[in-house]
Amino acid sequence: MKKKNTDLRIVRTKQSIRKAFYELIQEKGYEAITIQDIADRAMINRNTFYLHYQNKPDLLDTCMDELLSELQQTVVLCPFHMNPFRMSRLETVMQAVLEHISGSITFYYAMLVEESRIYPFRAKMEAIIKGKLDEGWKPAQRNSPLAVSKELLLEYLVSAFMGIVIWWIKNDRPLPAGEVSSQFSRIVTYGHLKAAGIAVEE
Amino acid sequence: MKKKNTDLRIVRTKQSIRKAFYELIQEKGYEAITIQDIADRAMINRNTFYLHYQNKPDLLDTCMDELLSELQQTVVLCPFHMNPFRMSRLETVMQAVLEHISGSITFYYAMLVEESRIYPFRAKMEAIIKGKLDEGWKPAQRNSPLAVSKELLLEYLVSAFMGIVIWWIKNDRPLPAGEVSSQFSRIVTYGHLKAAGIAVEE
DNA sequence: ATAAATAAACAACACGATGTTCATTATTTA
DNA sequence: TAAATAATGAACATCGTGTTGTTTATTTAT
Numbered sequence: 061m062k063k064k065n066t067d068l069r070i071v072r073t074k075q076s077i078r079k080a081f082y083e084l085i086q087e088k089g090y091e092a093i094t095i096q097d098i099a100d101r102a103m104i105n106r107n108t109f110y111l112h113y114q115n116k117p118d119l120l121d122t123c124m125d126e127l128l129s130e131l132q133q134t135v136v137l138c139p140f141h142m143n144p145f146r147m148s149r150l151e152t153v154m155q156a157v158l159e160h161i162s163g164s165i166t167f168y169y170a171m172l173v174e175e176s177r178i179y180p181f182r183a184k185m186e187a188i189i190k191g192k193l194d195e196g197w198k199p200a201q202r203n204s205p206l207a208v209s210k211e212l213l214l215e216y217l218v219s220a221f222m223g224i225v226i227w228w229i230k231n232d233r234p235l236p237a238g239e240v241s242s243q244f245s246r247i248v249t250y251g252h253l254k255a256a257g258i259a260v261e262e
Numbered sequence: 263m264k265k266k267n268t269d270l271r272i273v274r275t276k277q278s279i280r281k282a283f284y285e286l287i288q289e290k291g292y293e294a295i296t297i298q299d300i301a302d303r304a305m306i307n308r309n310t311f312y313l314h315y316q317n318k319p320d321l322l323d324t325c326m327d328e329l330l331s332e333l334q335q336t337v338v339l340c341p342f343h344m345n346p347f348r349m350s351r352l353e354t355v356m357q358a359v360l361e362h363i364s365g366s367i368t369f370y371y372a373m374l375v376e377e378s379r380i381y382p383f384r385a386k387m388e389a390i391i392k393g394k395l396d397e398g399w400k401p402a403q404r405n406s407p408l409a410v411s412k413e414l415l416l417e418y419l420v421s422a423f424m425g426i427v428i429w430w431i432k433n434d435r436p437l438p439a440g441e442v443s444s445q446f447s448r449i450v451t452y453g454h455l456k457a458a459g460i461a462v463e464e
Numbered sequence: 465a466t467a468a469a470t471a472a473a474c475a476a477c478a479c480g481a482t483g484t485t486c487a488t489t490a491t492t493t494a
Numbered sequence: 495t496a497a498a499t500a501a502t503g504a505a506c507a508t509c510g511t512g513t514t515g516t517t518t519a520t521t522t523a524t
Contacts, residue, residue: 067492069500094481105502110483124383128390135394150419151447153394157427158439165431171383173432179381181326181373188330192337192355208445209437215429216422216449217352223421224414225359229367230375235411237360243410245353247418251453269521271471296510307473312512466524473518482509489502494495 074112076102081119085170090120091178124171127164134160182222190218217248276314278304283321287372292322293380326373329366336362384424392420419450 065071080101084093095116099106113119138156147155161168176183194214224244228234235243282303286295297318301308315321340358349357363370378385396416426446430436437445 067500069491073501095483096481106482107484107503108501111500115483124386128383128386131387132390135390138394147443148447148451150395150423150450151443153391154423154426154446155439155443157391158430158442161427161431162435162439169431171381172387172428175381175384179373179377181330182377184326184330185333185374188334188337189355189359192340193352208449212426212429212437212442212445213449213454215425216446217454219425219429220418220422221352221356223417223425224356225363226374227414227417227421228360229363229371233364233367235414237357237364240360240414241349241353241356243414244356244418245350247410247415248352249350249453251451252415252419269471271520275472297512298510308511309474309513310472313471317512467522468524469520469522471518471520474516475514476516477512477514479511479513480509481511483507485506486504487502488504489500491498491500493498 070112073102073104073108076104077109077112077119078123081123082167085174086166089174089177090116090170123167127167130164131157131160186218186222189221190214193217193221220244220248272314275304275306275310278306279311279314279321280325283325284369287376288368291376291379292318292372325369329369332366333359333362388420388424391423392416395419395423422446422450 065074077098080098081093084097084101088097093116095109096106098119099109102109113122134156135153138153221244224240228240279300282300283295286299286303290299295318297311298308300321301311304311315324336358337355340355423446426442430442
């Protein structure tokens with residue numbers, strides 16, 4: 061049974077807060093926002109904010125969960141084959157995600173891109189790795205049927221690289237460095253099907 | 263010409279601040295640290311902190327740059343072939359990075375893992391993607407010479423996936439969603455060499 | 465060795481944001 | 495129409511920040 065906020069004052073206030081928050085996030089970034097900012101923009105008293113949310117992180121959580129549950133829906137309902145071209149599983153999911161994101165691009169921008177301005181460590185580290193991987197590219201072969209943009213490929217490599225590194229740190233270094241390195245290298249080089257020895261429904 | 267801090271008081275103070283900061287970061291996380299915390303731990307007056315650093319982010323920046331310039335050194339000097347087994351370029355760099363990280367594991371943990379507790383959006387989104395990709399795995403083939411751990415492979419896929427998504431958002435959607443999806447899918451499936459039509463020195 | 469320079473300590477302050485309390489006013493629901 | 499409750503407005507204590515003086519201790523230069 062859903063607790064329904066039948067009182068119009070409540071839904072109206074919550075809406076204004078949410079709207080103000082989204083606007084402010086893209087104007088000055090999450091960190092710089094004060095409760096007073098939100099109250100001013102939403103044209104409510106600052107106390108009223110505390111009537112509905114515990115604090116700023118609480119509001120953020122609510123917004124995140126709201127949007128991510130939409131994403132969840134989008135992804136869960138995502139069929140294995142969604143069109144006549146028999147797109148792969150990954151391709152299908154990726155496309156669905158990108159299209160969902162397009163509908164709420166400013167919030168996703170704030171959450172995923174702005175974030176790296178406040179915690180620039182990951183981005184700085186990525187830049188170093190990227191610089192190294194960027195050395196020694198050979199020019200693309202002409203008319204290669206599979207050719208992808210260099211920029212995209214480089215981003216792909218660096219992201220996977222960083223992801224594995226962070227996974228390794230988070231899980232308290234479950235494998236020796238040499239083992240991780242060689243497995244990573246194999247996946248990158250041969251693709252996930254061959255590398256894994258795993259069959260994935262395509 | 264290097265500006266040398268010949269005054270022992272300065273180097274001593276800076277060292278204590280740095281040490282205190284590193285300790286506190288792993289004890290309570292960056293966000294929760296106050297200047298007073300650092301001053302107490304370093305056994306200096308709070309004002310003395312402001313004599314050397316502008317604020318907390320400034321101190322963080324200094325520490326980051328210090329560590330990342332070490333990483334830079336490690337990576338730049340990283341030879342293309344570092345051992346008789348003819349490791350690939352990626353493998354070599356990965357191994358060097360992991361070994362470097364092991365030497366400062368607590369700071370890297372704080373910067374790369376703890377971060378996601380403060381900005382949990384990316385992690386939450388990753389979990390959704392991971393859940394979807396985790397469906398429909400087939401068991402690994404026995405004795406596959408290239409077999410890698412499922413956990414590592416899944417992390418690899420999700421990280422690359424998220425990296426491309428963020429790249430796409432950050433660069434103001436430079437390609438249509440369908441194009442990104444199909445290129446991504448190709449790289450994952452066929453490996454970067456075939457997918458790119460690019461020869462990379464191995 | 466001594467004097468000038470300066471790092472560090474100590475106290476005080478203004479400022480801004482947070483989160484809470486309480487009385488009052490406005491709006492909704494019964 | 496009356497009771498319930500959402501919203502307002504003012505006040506307050508608390509905390510962390512960053513700054514400004516003054517005094518003490520240590521280092522550097524003469």
